[in-house]
Amino acid sequence: MELPAWFEIATFVGLTTLLLADLAIVARRPHEPSLKEAGLWVSFYVSLALIFGLLMLAFTDGVYATEFYAGWLTEYSLSVDNLFVFVIIMARFQVPRKYQQEALMIGIIIALVLRGIFILLGAVVIERFVWVFYIFGVFLIYTAINLVRHRDDDEEYEENAFIRRMRKVLPITKDYHGAKIRVTENGKKMWTPMIVVILALGTTDLIFALDSIPAIFGLTREPFIVFTANVFALMGLRQLYFLLGGLLKRLVYLSLGLAVILAFIGVKLILEAVHENQLPFAGEREPIEAVPHIPIWLSLSIILGVLIIATVASLLKTRGQQITVDEPVLEPEEAEKIATGGPEAAAAAESRLADRADRGDGGDGGARR
Known part of the structure; x- marks a missing residue:
C-alpha cells in the first residue's frame, strides 16, 4: 500500500508550520527554559511522533x-x-543561556x-545502485x-573547514548582541558571533x-519516512538539550548501545545487499532467497530493547554519583586581554582555565549555567 500524496x-505543510511557529515563539521571548517547560515540550514532540506513526498506520499499513x-x-x-x-x-563560544534556544x-x-538534500541524494543512489548497501553496511559496522573503541574518550569539537573559512571572511563583532546575527557598529555592518x-551547529549535525542517514535507509x-523520522527526531532536540544538560554524563552506556544498533543495521544492510545479489561488474543476477530477511x-524490537537496556544500565551505574555541570569561565579582565592581546593571551587564558578545572575552581565569577 502506497503513501497517499495528500498525506505527504x-x-x-504541518511540519513546516510547526517549525516556523516554534521559531517565532523562541525569537519573541528569549529565555532559558525551566526543567518543567523543557520536559513538557519534549513530551509534546514525542507524543506528536507517536501520533504521526498511528496516522500512518490508519492511512497505510503496519x-x-x-x-x-x-x-x-x-x-x-x-x-x-x-x-x-x-x-x-x-560552552566554547560562551553563548548566553537565554539565547541558546534560538x-x-x-x-x-x-x-x-x-x-533533506542528503536524503534525496541517498534515495537516488539506492534506487539505481542497490549494491551501495554493501558500502553503507561496512561503514556502519566500522562506525x-x-x-x-573510543567510548571513554572525552567529546571534543573541532571547527570544520567551512566554519574556519567563515571566521576569516566575515567581519565579526567581539560581543554578542542578543540573538541578533547582523548589527551595525560604528556605521559598519558586521556579523555577531x-x-x-x-x-557550527548546523554543519556539525550534518557530519x-x-x-545516521545510512542507518535509517x-x-x-x-x-518520506526517512525525512519525517529525521524531522521528528530533531524537533525535540532543542528542549532535550535543556532537559538533560549535564545529566548526559550519566548515560555512560549510550555509546555502547548506539554501537550495537549501528552494527545490527550494518549487518542488516549487508544481508539485504547479498539477498538482492546485484553487483556493478556481475550483470543481472537472481536474488539469493536463502539469505535471511530481517523483518x-x-x-x-531490537532497537527499542537495546536503548532501554543501555539507559537503565547507565542510570544504575551512575546512581548516587554526583554529576556536575559547572564550567570554568573567563573573568572580564581576562576576556579583555584576549581581545587585545592576540593568540598568546588566549593561550595563557586557556591554560589558566585548565588549571581551574583541575582544581574544581570556577573562579570568582562562579560557574556559567
Whole structure:
C-alpha cells in the first residue's frame, strides 16, 4: 500500500508550520527554559511522533508505521549523542543561556535542510545502485567499532573547514548582541558571533548525519519516512538539550548501545545487499532467497530493547554519583586581554582555565549555567 500524496503534502505543510511557529515563539521571548517547560515540550514532540506513526498506520499499513517508529527511535537516539557536542559548542563560544534556544532552533532548521538534500541524494543512489548497501553496511559496522573503541574518550569539537573559512571572511563583532546575527557598529555592518554558532551547529549535525542517514535507509527505503523520522527526531532536540544538560554524563552506556544498533543495521544492510545479489561488474543476477530477511518488526524490537537496556544500565551505574555541570569561565579582565592581546593571551587564558578545572575552581565569577 502506497503513501497517499495528500498525506505527504499535509505532513510537509504541518511540519513546516510547526517549525516556523516554534521559531517565532523562541525569537519573541528569549529565555532559558525551566526543567518543567523543557520536559513538557519534549513530551509534546514525542507524543506528536507517536501520533504521526498511528496516522500512518490508519492511512497505510503496519509496515510503514513500524518503519517510521524504528527510524525515529534510531535517529532520536543518535541525535541524543549529538547533544554532547552541542554542549561543547555552546560552552566554547560562551553563548548566553537565554539565547541558546534560538541558536539551537536555527541550527536545527539548517541541519534539516542539509539532511533533506542528503536524503534525496541517498534515495537516488539506492534506487539505481542497490549494491551501495554493501558500502553503507561496512561503514556502519566500522562506525560501531569506533564507538566502542573510543567510548571513554572525552567529546571534543573541532571547527570544520567551512566554519574556519567563515571566521576569516566575515567581519565579526567581539560581543554578542542578543540573538541578533547582523548589527551595525560604528556605521559598519558586521556579523555577531551568533552566526558562527548557528553555522557550527548546523554543519556539525550534518557530519553526524553521515552515519545516521545510512542507518535509517537500512530500515526503510521510503525517502518520506526517512525525512519525517529525521524531522521528528530533531524537533525535540532543542528542549532535550535543556532537559538533560549535564545529566548526559550519566548515560555512560549510550555509546555502547548506539554501537550495537549501528552494527545490527550494518549487518542488516549487508544481508539485504547479498539477498538482492546485484553487483556493478556481475550483470543481472537472481536474488539469493536463502539469505535471511530481517523483518522490520524485529528491527524495531531490537532497537527499542537495546536503548532501554543501555539507559537503565547507565542510570544504575551512575546512581548516587554526583554529576556536575559547572564550567570554568573567563573573568572580564581576562576576556579583555584576549581581545587585545592576540593568540598568546588566549593561550595563557586557556591554560589558566585548565588549571581551574583541575582544581574544581570556577573562579570568582562562579560557574556559567
